[in-house]
Amino acid sequence: MADTMFALSTPSRLQILVSLRSAPRTVSEIVDAVGMEQSAVSHQLRVLRQHSVVTVRRIGRTRQYALCDEHVGALIDDALAHLRVLERPHAAAADSDLRVGADTAAT
Numbered sequence: 106m107a108d109t110m111f112a113l114s115t116p117s118r119l120q121i122l123v124s125l126r127s128a129p130r131t132v133s134e135i136v137d138a139v140g141m142e143q144s145a146v147s148h149q150l151r152v153l154r155q156h157s158v159v160t161v162r163r164i165g166r167t168r169q170y171a172l173c174d175e176h177v178g179a180l181i182d183d184a185l186a187h188l189r190v191l192e193r194p195h196a197a198a199a200d201s202d203l204r205v206g207a208d209t210a211a212t
Contacts, residue, residue: 109156111156112156112158117139119184120141121149121150123181123185125170126181129162129169129171130171131169131170132146135150158172158173159172160172
């Protein structure tokens with residue numbers, strides 16, 4: 106588990122994973138999506154492959170990268186949802202207060 110969390114621990118790798126969330130992509134498509142240099146993207150993809158987070162498929166002379174499985178996508182979705190909650194702490198607290206009030210009103 107620590108290896109997987111390490112693979113997810115840098116902003117550049119997370120950007121790459123988010124870009125792969127919608128569909129498999131080639132290195133050049135990832136470069137365009139995340140705005141990083143090709144060499145940096147290739148390096149980060151190597152790390153992600155070594156930690157079994159992404160897979161690679163050769164198509165002719167190109168390589169297409171994809172998330173290893175749906176669990177990686179779920180990790181990304183959960184992390185993004187968590188960040189949205191952290192960005193709205195007052196809204197989340199208000200929502201929680203409303204739910205507590207609704208629960209006590211129903212009893």
